[in-house]
Amino acid sequence: MLSVIRENVRLAPYTTLRIGGIARYFADITDEDQLREALHFAEKNSLPVLVLGGGSNVLIADVGFSGVVLHIVNEGIIFHPAQKDEARVTAAAGEEWDKFVRQCVARELAGVECLSGIPGLVGGTPIQNVGAYGQEVSETIVSVRAFDRQTKQITEMTNEDCRFSYRASIFNTTERDRYIVLSVTFKLTPHGAPSLRYGDLQKYFAERSQSPSLQEVRDAVLAIRASKGMIIVPSDPDCQSAGSFFKNPMVSAAKFAEVEAAARQQNLLCEDESLPHFAMPQGQIKIPAAWLIEKAGFPKGYERGRVGISSKHTLAIINRSSATATELLTFVAQIQNQVQERFGLALVPEPVWIGLENHTPVTLPPILQKSDVRPPNTEPPEPWNLSLKPGRRFRKPEHNPLKTERKKWFE
Numbered sequence: 001m002l003s004v005i006r007e008n009v010r011l012a013p014y015t016t017l018r019i020g021g022i023a024r025y026f027a028d029i030t031d032e033d034q035l036r037e038a039l040h041f042a043e044k045n046s047l048p049v050l051v052l053g054g055g056s057n058v059l060i061a062d063v064g065f066s067g068v069v070l071h072i073v074n075e076g077i078i079f080h081p082a083q084k085d086e087a088r089v090t091a092a093a094g095e096e097w098d099k100f101v102r103q104c105v106a107r108e109l110a111g112v113e114c115l116s117g118i119p120g121l122v123g124g125t126p127i128q129n130v131g132a133y134g135q136e137v138s139e140t141i142v143s144v145r146a147f148d149r150q151t152k153q154i155t156e157m158t159n160e161d162c163r164f165s166y167r168a169s170i171f172n173t174t175e176r177d178r179y180i181v182l183s184v185t186f187k188l189t190p191h192g193a194p195s196l197r198y199g200d201l202q203k204y205f206a207e208r209s210q211s212p213s214l215q216e217v218r219d220a221v222l223a224i225r226a227s228k229g230m231i232i233v234p235s236d237p238d239c240q241s242a243g244s245f246f247k248n249p250m251v252s253a254a255k256f257a258e259v260e261a262a263a264r265q266q267n268l269l270c271e272d273e274s275l276p277h278f279a280m281p282q283g284q285i286k287i288p289a290a291w292l293i294e295k296a297g298f299p300k301g302y303e304r305g306r307v308g309i310s311s312k313h314t315l316a317i318i319n320r321s322s323a324t325a326t327e328l329l330t331f332v333a334q335i336q337n338q339v340q341e342r343f344g345l346a347l348v349p350e351p352v353w354i355g356l357e358n359h360t361p362v363t364l365p366p367i368l369q370k371s372d373v374r375p376p377n378t379e380p381p382e383p384w385n386l387s388l389k390p391g392r393r394f395r396k397p398e399h400n401p402l403k404t405e406r407k408k409w410f411e
């Protein structure tokens with residue numbers, strides 16, 4: 001066996017959720033030769049392969065992984081000579097993403113500043129077209145260098161080849177498990193203006209007459225993310241998550257009207273208020289999953305045994321202490337069932353499930369009783385007490401907390 005391959009390695013410490021059983025084989029891959037050798041070992045022994053980066057977007061089964069885990073940790077960031085209005089930077093897949101962003105911002109290169117503080121490694125970013133605060137990596141990725149497991153060759157893929165869309169690319173859809181990303185090249189703008197497309201960021205700098213610098217925008221993003229537990233702080237249980245657990249549903253105008261009507265019928269909106277939403281290209285409408293989850297009875301800080309919802313962010317499901325994947329999935333199913341029941345929408349999880357492909361969603365999870373979830377049209381507990389009374393139409397109050405909260409739903 002190769003010296004780089006270890007046996008029976010616990011996977012939980014390699015994930016931000018701190019969940020996952022044992023990997024039969026595990027290899028830290030620092031160069032292409034090691035990668036080829038480890039793949040050869042897996043093939044020779046007919047073992048499945050799992051590619052792991054920073055483990056910030058995975059949920060691994062309690063039984064672990066009975067094949068070879070390739071932990072991609074190659075290093076190197078190359079700042080190519082800048083042109084007047086364009087600077088290319090190539091980062092190895094194993095580089096920490098936020099270190100890369102920090103170095104770009106320090107060199108006054110615009111294009112990734114809003115993606116500050118996202119956990120994980122560079123190689124993980126093209127997989128789900130990582131995005132935050134109005135920026136996505138698809139806007140700046142020029143090419144992705146990857147090992148093609150089908151042809152066993154290294155290939156250079158263009159931005160178009162990756163077919164990026166909201167939280168998707170060929171890497172997590174049509175060509176899932178085919179490519180192992182080795183490095184990514186970005187096209188950034190020297191001394192470019194920071195992106196301030198997002199409401200929260202605009203608000204942060206609203207008092208300022210001068211436009212903020214790239215560094216100031218990075219600092220603001222980090223501060224906003226920290227307030228929501230969206231950067232990893234090892235001692236904070238609110239950070240033991242995979243970030244946003246569900247994608248924001250994208251629906252047609254007709255479906256949006258249906259969901260809004262359901263919300264209105266349950267007295268979840270006041271008369272002149274519309275369901276929080278964000279218009280997307282091609283007539284699609286994005287509904288904040290956080291709003292749906294809260295209104296389905298799962299507010300921030302909700303606890304269910306060893307799992308729960310972050311006290312800082314409704315979309316983050318957390319491992320409160322030594323939870324298992326089974327416990328977490330049971331809770332996830334509960335949330336999905338309630339959202340489906342109340343709004344007719346299926347919430348789609350964002351993290352990649354490993355070893356859980358045959359997991360069947362539980363209809364009525366054993367650790368939960370029906371009575372644990374607030375039935376529709378009943379008075380909600382704190383912090384739900386938003387002047388909503390059962391069976392009563394919500395009239396304009398002097399201060400409407402539903403409204404002041406609205407801008408915060410897409411985070």
Ligand SMILES: Cc1cc2nc3c(=O)[nH]c(=O)nc-3n(C[C@H](O)[C@H](O)[C@H](O)COP(=O)(O)OP(=O)(O)OC[C@H]3O[C@@H](n4cnc5c(N)ncnc54)[C@H](O)[C@@H]3O)c2cc1C
Nearest residue numbers: 051053054055056057120121123124130131132181242243
């Ligand atoms: C607190 C927190 C906040 C977050 N905030 C955001 C956010 O704002 N926006 C956002 O989009 N995401 C966010 N995420 C999710 C996550 O950080 C990103 O998706 C990240 O890019 C995943 O990278 P990773 O290296 O951790 O990948 P992993 O979790 O290790 O892997 C994720 C998937 O990518 C595959 N993969 C990883 N590396 C490679 C590679 N080199 N080649 C091929 N496949 C690979 C894996 O096989 C797996 O399928 C957040 C997560 C956390 C915990």
